[in-house]
Amino acid sequence: METIEQVLESKNIRVTAMRMLIYKFLAEKDVAVTLSDIENAFAKSDRTTLYRTMKTFEDKAIVHQIDDGTGITKYALCEQGCNCDIKTDLHLHFHCNNCKETICLTDHKIPQIKVPNGFVSENVNLVVKGICDKCSS
Amino acid sequence: METIEQVLESKNIRVTAMRMLIYKFLAEKDVAVTLSDIENAFAKSDRTTLYRTMKTFEDKAIVHQIDDGTGITKYALCEQGCNCDIKTDLHLHFHCNNCKETICLTDHKIPQIKVPNGFVSENVNLVVKGICDKCSS
DNA sequence: AATAAAGTGCAATGGAAGTGCATTTTTAAC
DNA sequence: GTTAAAAATGCACTTCCATTGCACTTTATT
Ligand SMILES: [Mn+2]
Ligand SMILES: [Mn+2]
Ligand SMILES: [Zn+2]
Ligand SMILES: [Zn+2]
Numbered sequence: 001m002e003t004i005e006q007v008l009e010s011k012n013i014r015v016t017a018m019r020m021l022i023y024k025f026l027a028e029k030d031v032a033v034t035l036s037d038i039e040n041a042f043a044k045s046d047r048t049t050l051y052r053t054m055k056t057f058e059d060k061a062i063v064h065q066i067d068d069g070t071g072i073t074k075y076a077l078c079e080q081g082c083n084c085d086i087k088t089d090l091h092l093h094f095h096c097n098n099c100k101e102t103i104c105l106t107d108h109k110i111p112q113i114k115v116p117n118g119f120v121s122e123n124v125n126l127v128v129k130g131i132c133d134k135c136s137s
Numbered sequence: 138m139e140t141i142e143q144v145l146e147s148k149n150i151r152v153t154a155m156r157m158l159i160y161k162f163l164a165e166k167d168v169a170v171t172l173s174d175i176e177n178a179f180a181k182s183d184r185t186t187l188y189r190t191m192k193t194f195e196d197k198a199i200v201h202q203i204d205d206g207t208g209i210t211k212y213a214l215c216e217q218g219c220n221c222d223i224k225t226d227l228h229l230h231f232h233c234n235n236c237k238e239t240i241c242l243t244d245h246k247i248p249q250i251k252v253p254n255g256f257v258s259e260n261v262n263l264v265v266k267g268i269c270d271k272c273s274s
Numbered sequence: 275a276a277t278a279a280a281g282t283g284c285a286a287t288g289g290a291a292g293t294g295c296a297t298t299t300t301t302a303a304c
Numbered sequence: 305g306t307t308a309a310a311a312a313t314g315c316a317c318t319t320c321c322a323t324t325g326c327a328c329t330t331t332a333t334t
Pocket of ligand 1: 076091104
């Protein structure tokens with residue numbers, strides 16, 4: 001089991017207090033979070049720092065961004081050894097119309113999508129909306 | 138061949154000058170458009186009217202909204218007899234990373250997506266990004 | 275023609291993303 | 305340890321788009 005410090009170091013970014021806190025927060029969540037979610041999780045925090053931290057995390061493939069159609073960008077930790085950076089191996093995302101949470105279905109990969117002749121597919125965003133397991137039971 | 142008046146009447150909305158102009162503009166476009174696109178297409182136009190017109194069109198299944206991940210809502214005319222309103226029979230959308238245009242691939246329906254036990258899929262948003270036919274040739 | 279209902283236009287608001295710059299913290303060099 | 309450079313952080317501000325309140329105009333109905 002890697003410590004948070006080790007994770008950050010292995011990704012070649014500096015270990016700072018804020019980054020560790022944010023990473024820890026993300027790791028404890030099982031749903032995708034917005035910048036505001038993170039902001040509200042800390043008594044004292046600055047949007048810009050969070051924004052730039054998430055950008056750094058994204059560049060280093062520590063988190064991936066999720067566009068679930070709500071208009072607000074969400075983030076979630078990448079799985080171990082994911083390939084977000086090379087835009088492949090992407091899983092699908094589920095947005096619950098009831099509780100409004102968005103989660104990664106990490107072991108449901110996006111199927112191969114056929115596009116017409118002349119079109120070249122580079123990557124795919126797929127969001128399923130409906131009722132999540134917690135809300136349907 | 139139905140006239141624009143007939144289309145609007147058949148959807149039970151009032152026929153107004155602005156609505157006809159907007160409908161005509163959409164019909165002439167083969168790509169999805171933003172509110173600003175429509176705004177710029179007319180010498181004199183008001184964002185609010187366009188916004189509310191598109192909302193009305195959407196409610197009446199004359200157009201459908203497209204979230205292509207750019208963060209800006211786009212719209213395109215529905216096909217004849219589409220079922221946008223009941224959230225089924227949905228086609229996929231393609232966003233070109235080169236020309237930045239987004240188009241409906243109306244005869245490429247979204248495949249059945251498997252979700253884990255306990256989850257209920259109600260609808261699916263699928264956007265493929267890459268290079269469009271015009272840009273790849 | 276009179277009235278009610280619906281559509282339109284202007285002004286203003288709100289939310290989120292993004293940026294410039296000064297300050298603080300971290301790292302590395304001396 | 306002290307110092308200097310590089311990176312991270314925090315504040316203020318800007319931009320862009322979505323959305324709403326309200327007054328005015330147009331359309332449909334009698
Ligand atoms: Mn995910
Ligand atoms: Mn479409
Ligand atoms: Zn739910
Ligand atoms: Zn193109």
